[in-house]
Amino acid sequence: MIVAAGRAVEGVARMRVFQVEGAWGRDNLRLSERQDPLPGPGEVRLEMRAAALNYRDLLVPEKGYGARMKALPLIVLSDGVGIVDAVGPGVTAPIVGSRACPLFFQSWIDGEPDDERLAHSLGSELDGTMAEFMVLPAAGVAAVPDHLSDAEAATLPTAGVTAWRALVTEGRLRHEARVLVQGTGGVSLFALLFAKLAGAFVVVTSSSDEKLERARALGADAVINYRTTPEWGRKARDLAGGGLDHVIEVGGQGTLPQSLRAVRAGGTISLIGVLAGGTMDARLGLVVTRHVRLQGITVGSAEDFRAMADAIRLAGLRPPIDREYPFEDLHAALDHLAAGRHFGKVVLRHAS
Numbered sequence: 001m002i003v004a005a006g007r008a009v010e011g012v013a014r015m016r017v018f019q020v021e022g023a024w025g026r027d028n029l030r031l032s033e034r035q036d037p038l039p040g041p042g043e044v045r046l047e048m049r050a051a052a053l054n055y056r057d058l059l060v061p062e063k064g065y066g067a068r069m070k071a072l073p074l075i076v077l078s079d080g081v082g083i084v085d086a087v088g089p090g091v092t093a094p095i096v097g098s099r100a101c102p103l104f105f106q107s108w109i110d111g112e113p114d115d116e117r118l119a120h121s122l123g124s125e126l127d128g129t130m131a132e133f134m135v136l137p138a139a140g141v142a143a144v145p146d147h148l149s150d151a152e153a154a155t156l157p158t159a160g161v162t163a164w165r166a167l168v169t170e171g172r173l174r175h176e177a178r179v180l181v182q183g184t185g186g187v188s189l190f191a192l193l194f195a196k197l198a199g200a201f202v203v204v205t206s207s208s209d210e211k212l213e214r215a216r217a218l219g220a221d222a223v224i225n226y227r228t229t230p231e232w233g234r235k236a237r238d239l240a241g242g243g244l245d246h247v248i249e250v251g252g253q254g255t256l257p258q259s260l261r262a263v264r265a266g267g268t269i270s271l272i273g274v275l276a277g278g279t280m281d282a283r284l285g286l287v288v289t290r291h292v293r294l295q296g297i298t299v300g301s302a303e304d305f306r307a308m309a310d311a312i313r314l315a316g317l318r319p320p321i322d323r324e325y326p327f328e329d330l331h332a333a334l335d336h337l338a339a340g341r342h343f344g345k346v347v348l349r350h351a352s
């Protein structure tokens, strides 16, 4: 029997989805319909409230996110939040009526990554969050802090967990560490919030002075415009009073040489994105002789999500939201992200 909030749940209605259909390409990303899904044994159904964009959502419709992507049609986006409105046989938690985020990696519960744990991500290998309903294993969703709005909660699974995994789980961030955060996108602003929570000295870089002022308001201790200061690695050391313990690297090829200047001997560079190129063009000798730890990061586990959510709840943190769009305006939201003028997260509202 499927348990729901005081009503029978029947999978006969149609729900709205945004999916790539027919062939890969942004032109084939369309508002469409599918049958409402029903939860089977061990599964829960979420009535989705909001979804959030990540940079990868610009690449996915063009089949730009790896060889394992699901056959079409593919419902897009990996981040979101919903209300549990039905549970299948055998599910004791979460309960109907509670709010939960679908987890980015559906099979990475805890521990270290491996091929299997990295093989099932939403909005790529599996259908994503741009659907009015989602059915997932009970272990594939996690509770969210009550103080967050739906828009804020929707941003946690990808950008939030990535920053948490980089700085806390892998980075073992310590009090009074020196951290450099590249840019003011979703991952980077979460990293700023988490680093400040740990008591770190944080340097933020950006292409925009106006965004840098906003980063200061969120707690950045020092800021550098990477356009007007191309040698920002040395500048970051000067501003921080020494080499950086940790660099949040989202640029890749174009930024790694400066990150290697900024990082201290024995420090860590978390390689999270390749916005400025995806091949290695850096002095690898510096990695060797200065004992630098180059750590690849790809989101994180359910355990990472729970630890992050606890910290957010206790500290009352709120992720910065740049703009919200109605569900049907996904293309306008993607265009806004692609234009790069955002500061923080771009969100879609499934219901008003």
Ligand SMILES: NC(=O)c1ccc[n+]([C@@H]2O[C@H](COP(=O)([O-])OP(=O)(O)OC[C@H]3O[C@@H](n4cnc5c(N)ncnc54)[C@H](OP(=O)(O)O)[C@@H]3O)[C@@H](O)[C@H]2O)c1
Binding pocket: 053, 054, 055, 056, 158, 159, 162, 182, 183, 184, 185, 186, 187, 188, 205, 206, 207, 208, 211, 226, 250, 251, 254, 255, 271, 272, 273, 274, 275, 276, 297, 298, 299, 300, 337, 340, 342, 344
């Ligand atoms: N590996 C993972 O687990 C994981 C998870 C999420 C995201 N990512 C990757 O991380 C990157 C950022 O993702 P996101 O969703 O946070 O993107 P986003 O919200 O679209 O933010 C991108 C920001 O990066 C900054 N940027 C662009 N080029 C830069 C450069 N050369 N130097 C410094 N900053 C630069 C810009 O900041 P300003 O506008 O301030 O200049 C821009 O706003 C992407 O490559 C994405 O694929 C990886």
